[in-house]
Amino acid sequence: MRQRIRKTPDQLRSARWFAPDDLRSFGHRSRMMQLGFSEDDFRGRPIIGVLNTWSELNTCHAHFRDRVVDVKRGVQLSGGLAVEMPSLSVDESFTKPTSMLYRNMLAMETEEMIRSHPLDGVVLMGGCDKTTPGLVMGAISAGVPMIYLPAGPMLRGNYAGKVLGSGSDAWKYWDERRAGNVSDAEWLGVQGGIARSAGTCMTMGTAATMMSIAEALGLTLPGASSIPAVDSGHQRMSADCGRRIVDMVWEDLTPDEIVTPAAVRNAAIVAMATGCSTNAVVHLIAIARRADVDLTLDDLDALGRVTPLIANVRPSGKDYLMEDFYYAGGLRALMKELEDRLDGSALTVTGRPMAENLVGAEVYNPDVIRSLSNPVYSEGSLAVLRGNLCPDGAVIKPAACDPAFHVHEGPALVFDSYPEMKAAVDDETLDVTPDHVMVLRNAGPQGGPGFPEWGMLPIPKALIKKGHRDMLRISDARMSGTSYGACVLHVAPESYVGGPLALLRTGDIVRLDLPARRLDMLVDEAEIERRRAAWTPPEPRFERGWGWMFSRHVTQADQGCDFTFLQADFGRAAGEPDI
Numbered sequence: 109m110r111q112r113i114r115k116t117p118d119q120l121r122s123a124r125w126f127a128p129d130d131l132r133s134f135g136h137r138s139r140m141m142q143l144g145f146s147e148d149d150f151r152g153r154p155i156i157g158v159l160n161t162w163s164e165l166n167t168c169h170a171h172f173r174d175r176v177v178d179v180k181r182g183v184q185l186s187g188g189l190a191v192e193m194p195s196l197s198v199d200e201s202f203t204k205p206t207s208m209l210y211r212n213m214l215a216m217e218t219e220e221m222i223r224s225h226p227l228d229g230v231v232l233m234g235g236c237d238k239t240t241p242g243l244v245m246g247a248i249s250a251g252v253p254m255i256y257l258p259a260g261p262m263l264r265g266n267y268a269g270k271v272l273g274s275g276s277d278a279w280k281y282w283d284e285r286r287a288g289n290v291s292d293a294e295w296l297g298v299q300g301g302i303a304r305s306a307g308t309c310m311t312m313g314t315a316a317t318m319m320s321i322a323e324a325l326g327l328t329l330p331g332a333s334s335i336p337a338v339d340s341g342h343q344r345m346s347a348d349c350g351r352r353i354v355d356m357v358w359e360d361l362t363p364d365e366i367v368t369p370a371a372v373r374n375a376a377i378v379a380m381a382t383g384c385s386t387n388a389v390v391h392l393i394a395i396a397r398r399a400d401v402d403l404t405l406d407d408l409d410a411l412g413r414v415t416p417l418i419a420n421v422r423p424s425g426k427d428y429l430m431e432d433f434y435y436a437g438g439l440r441a442l443m444k445e446l447e448d449r450l451d452g453s454a455l456t457v458t459g460r461p462m463a464e465n466l467v468g469a470e471v472y473n474p475d476v477i478r479s480l481s482n483p484v485y486s487e488g489s490l491a492v493l494r495g496n497l498c499p500d501g502a503v504i505k506p507a508a509c510d511p512a513f514h515v516h517e518g519p520a521l522v523f524d525s526y527p528e529m530k531a532a533v534d535d536e537t538l539d540v541t542p543d544h545v546m547v548l549r550n551a552g553p554q555g556g557p558g559f560p561e562w563g564m565l566p567i568p569k570a571l572i573k574k575g576h577r578d579m580l581r582i583s584d585a586r587m588s589g590t591s592y593g594a595c596v597l598h599v600a601p602e603s604y605v606g607g608p609l610a611l612l613r614t615g616d617i618v619r620l621d622l623p624a625r626r627l628d629m630l631v632d633e634a635e636i637e638r639r640r641a642a643w644t645p646p647e648p649r650f651e652r653g654w655g656w657m658f659s660r661h662v663t664q665a666d667q668g669c670d671f672t673f674l675q676a677d678f679g680r681a682a683g684e685p686d687i
């Protein structure tokens with residue numbers, strides 16, 4: 109059990125701004141009074157920054173405008189002062205070219221907003237895909253007490269009596285529409301029914317995966333990640349976050365005590381058991397590195413091999429959605445099932461070890477949250493491949509792809525850009541067979557740019573019309589956590605920086621051997637070397653601005669795509685040990 113300490117008011121970080129009897133502090137105090145606060149409101153009390161990623165264009169955080177009131181209520185009832193700090197609202201629905209281009213921007217903003225202001229602790233309000241890792245990475249580096257408030261999933265989709273899942277069903281109905289099987293009226297019905305309330309995507313996509321990971325890391329209140337966004341339980345959880353962060357400040361419970369190797373391992377195991385989004389790999393590695401924890405693709409592959417997938421939630425699971433997962437007991441129940449495999453001593457934001465947070469957790473529907481003896485799949489949420497096409501790794505989700513493709517050999521059909529590929533797949537005369545291996549390159553962290561979710565390459569119309577719905581696809585892109593299919597992703601190094609994918613040609617034979625974790629082009633070494641010598645790097649994509657900075661400093665997929673200059677030692681600058 110962690111030794112409880114109790115800070116005194118003069119030890120608060122904010123006291124550095126407000127306590128000294130000098131001219132500068134006079135200025136700080138007078139400006140707080142300008143804001144309408146009395147001395148008693150801000151002196152000697154924990155000042156809690158509520159980092160709110162709400163925006164009118166962030167569909168998944170639409171309820172945060174109201175939820176922040178609940179958080180502030182909790183803070184204030186516990187004797188702190190809450191201040192809302194609007195933060196970069198990286199939304200998945202509208203951000204072009206891809207929200208991933210801005211994850212690190214949110215991480216940097218989070219860290220610097222905390223560092224530069226008189227805050228003793230923070231509540232991080234996020235949930236839509238990149239916001240969870242962005243906020244958590246930044247707050248780990250800032251190092252003040254923090255608690256993560258997950259947005260929670262939206263209600264399940266519904267159209268004409270059918271349940272609709274975010275992403276997954278959009279792709280499915282789109283394939284059917286391309287095949288001529290869905291009318292305009294039906295299409296409009298699906299459009300209106302697939303996202304019915306505030307909250308994140310309600311399949312086990314990147315958002316639900318990352319919120320679960322935050323909980324498994326110990327960064328949320330127990331059970332917080334599964335509560336649907338519009339449930340009144342979500343309001344109560346929000347107020348509880350406010351209450352708890354005040355105590356965390358007095359206890360000086362900082363993220364370095366929570367995000368330990370044990371917590372990261374717990375999070376990886378939980379991710380595998382949920383059938384996590386492939387994006388989790390990139391984000392969890394980046395989060396771990398911020399905390400100085402070494403997590404590699406090989407660690408994740410090893411855990412993927414032995415961890416059964418027990419959340420029967422789409423897209424890896426077959427039948428259910430996040431709302432069902434909540435009613436079935438939520439993440440605490442899933443973690444209870446995994447308890448023997450987790451390190452129960454890992455400290456959490458409650459100030460107590462994980463094992464205590466799981467006491468009393470129960471599975472209410474064993475078809476949604478399966479037992480270890482009756483899993484959805486006995487292994488295989490994620491697998492990491494190596495070979496002459498991906499020397500630094502690539503990722504595939506075996507559970508989401510047709511087993512017929514687990515061992516596959518076929519001729520490559522290579523595209524250099526997304527528009528080129530799109531034109532080809534819509535061409536009904538395209539010369540393609542189900543054995544072909546579709547390849548998209550220049551879609552990685554630098555080539556994309558920003559590592560877009562293009563990895564679920566559309567099946568060519570010519571095959572769709574013949575009834576085919578899956579084929580082997582390879583790219584250096586990511587794919588949406590709600591996607592599915594035989595898609596090899598995150599090929600590293602990416603083609604844009606000269607990875608071997610850049611050397612592949614249409615017609616070369618590609619071989620996937622999933623049980624052996626291999627992905628190779630069957631081209632002899634001398635020929636590969638000839639092609640390498642002839643390869644010339646593409647022009648830089650950005651001459652200025654954020655894109656230029658991103659391209660210069662982003663690491664490859666296997667390294668987490670953080671910036672090289674942000675990855676270490678809790679981010680504390682020399683000479684600034686006590687931010």
Ligand code: FES
Binds near residue numbers: 313
């Ligand atoms: Fe926000 Fe899917 S669009 S979680």
Ligand code: MG
Binds near residue numbers: 200237313314588590
């Ligand atoms: Mg997504």
